[in-house]
Amino acid sequence: MVNSSMAQASQHLIRGRVLSFISEPQDSGDSRSYDYYEDGAVLVEGGLIKAMGDYAAIAAQAMPGIPQTDHRPYLIMPGFIDAHIHFPQSQVIASYAAELLDWLNDYTFIEEQKYADEQFGEHIAERFIDELLRHGTTTVAAYGSVHPQSVDAFFRASERRAMRNIAGKVMMDRNAPAALCDTAQSSYDDTKALIARWHGKGRLDYAITPRFAITSTPAQLEAAQALVREYPDCYVQTHLSENHAEIEFTCSLYPDAPDYTGIYEHYGLLGEKTLLGHCIHLSGREVRILAESRSVAVFCPTSNLFLGSGLFDRDGLRDAGVRIAVATDIGGGTSWSMLRTLDEGYKVLQLRGQRLNPLASFYMMTLGNARALSMEDKIGTLQAGTEADIVVLNSRATAAMRLRMDAGSNLAQELFLLQTLGDDRAVVQTYVAGKAVKSA
Numbered sequence: 058m059v060n061s062s063m064a065q066a067s068q069h070l071i072r073g074r075v076l077s078f079i080s081e082p083q084d085s086g087d088s089r090s091y092d093y094y095e096d097g098a099v100l101v102e103g104g105l106i107k108a109m110g111d112y113a114a115i116a117a118q119a120m121p122g123i124p125q126t127d128h129r130p131y132l133i134m135p136g137f138i139d140a141h142i143h144f145p146q147s148q149v150i151a152s153y154a155a156e157l158l159d160w161l162n163d164y165t166f167i168e169e170q171k172y173a174d175e176q177f178g179e180h181i182a183e184r185f186i187d188e189l190l191r192h193g194t195t196t197v198a199a200y201g202s203v204h205p206q207s208v209d210a211f212f213r214a215s216e217r218r219a220m221r222n223i224a225g226k227v228m229m230d231r232n233a234p235a236a237l238c239d240t241a242q243s244s245y246d247d248t249k250a251l252i253a254r255w256h257g258k259g260r261l262d263y264a265i266t267p268r269f270a271i272t273s274t275p276a277q278l279e280a281a282q283a284l285v286r287e288y289p290d291c292y293v294q295t296h297l298s299e300n301h302a303e304i305e306f307t308c309s310l311y312p313d314a315p316d317y318t319g320i321y322e323h324y325g326l327l328g329e330k331t332l333l334g335h336c337i338h339l340s341g342r343e344v345r346i347l348a349e350s351r352s353v354a355v356f357c358p359t360s361n362l363f364l365g366s367g368l369f370d371r372d373g374l375r376d377a378g379v380r381i382a383v384a385t386d387i388g389g390g391t392s393w394s395m396l397r398t399l400d401e402g403y404k405v406l407q408l409r410g411q412r413l414n415p416l417a418s419f420y421m422m423t424l425g426n427a428r429a430l431s432m433e434d435k436i437g438t439l440q441a442g443t444e445a446d447i448v449v450l451n452s453r454a455t456a457a458m459r460l461r462m463d464a465g466s467n468l469a470q471e472l473f474l475l476q477t478l479g480d481d482r483a484v485v486q487t488y489v490a491g492k493a494v495k496s497a
């Protein structure tokens with residue numbers, strides 16, 4: 058039994074304008090899709106959310122004398138979730154390249170070799186997490202390098218900050234520098250050992266991570282398939298259909314496959330826990346297979362624009378029943394910020410003739426991505442019983458934002474302004490498991 062002084066010691070009341078989504082907003086006036094409390098509060102106890110609602114009601118439930126943080130008039134939301142990011146590309150961001158395959162060969166495959174050095178990996182893992190938290194991101198699905206020690210470094214750093222994160226070592230045994238290649242057997246053995254060390258440990262989960270079909274032999278994709286069969290509750294993450302030259306090369310390597318998606322289908326890599334980065338140039342058959350397998354297509358707008366890869370067809374995929382997530386894809390992506398990412402996402406969809414309403418954007422960065430990761434019972438919402446990962450946002454963080462806010466706004470307009478003009482300067486505080494963690 059928890060005695061009352063222990064409960065009091067671990068309780069904390071966070072006050073502000075509280076916003077948490079319940080369902081996917083259908084339009085910018087869909088007020089049934091979220092809970093919103095103008096003078097709201099979140100009561101945190103032992104790293105979990107104990108209650109959310111009107112301040113007066115929540116304060117009445119709290120133990121007397123507990124610490125309170127008053128963030129009024131800022132918005133309090135669930136921490137942002139990034140469904141596809143490469144931790145060893147923290148120093149690749151902003152590299153001048155023509156397109157995907159050049160960028161991989163000229164920068165990424167050079168940089169990732171540094172992660173053979175575990176101490177270097179530790180150093181960058183800490184900086185990587187600092188950046189995430191400064192930008193209000195509290196959960197990521199991350200790729201490591203080919204070196205298992207890079208993933209150990211990442212998980213250790215995540216554990217030190219009590220973050221809920223997913224990661225995996227990339228499996229790659231061809232079409233890359235020798236120093237970055239494992240083998241089908243070593244990738245299987247290393248992945249198995251990492252799963253044993255980290256999967257389900259605290260807030261950490263493992264993703265079986267064949268980088269993409271170009272850098273895996275059929276034997277390695279068979280090894281990945283064996284891992285998926287042995288560990289069906291692990292995630293799977295890879296890249297799919299990002300760029301025309303990539304697709305052409307991929308299909309030449311797997312001539313018997315009907316298409317790119319058919320390769321992953323053949324090796325049993327699709328399913329509810331599979332996260333597929335990009336998914337831009339897909340045929341009708343491929344879209345159908347993604348929908349039927351319940352796989353997740355991950356929209357990476359800043360990366361798709363930066364590398365000139367193409368325009369994601371959100372409406373087409375959604376209408377076909379494909380589950381969708383959104384992500385930065387650092388270092389192909391150009392911003393750590395989910396606000397900047399959704400701003401670019403909005404523009405990509407404008408070019409497609411599609412509209413992304415501002416409520417839907419903030420749903421996607423929070424509950425939408427939590428659902429894509431099958432984690433909506435844990436993160437992406439401020440519902441009681443979920444984990445207290447929280448971001449606090451200031452819609453007047455810069456002079457330009459203040460100028461625009463002075464013209465007046467309702468909630469949807471304010472969110473759109475945060476997305477269009479906001480970045481890490483708009484993030485006042487980030488809480489992980491109830492603890493304030495934003496560094497200056």
Ligand code: GUN
Nearest residue numbers: 143268269296360386389
């Ligand atoms: N395809 C295979 N590897 C990568 C990567 O690191 N980044 C992107 N954007 N695409 C990839």
Ligand code: ZN
Nearest residue numbers: 141143334386
């Ligand atoms: Zn990627």
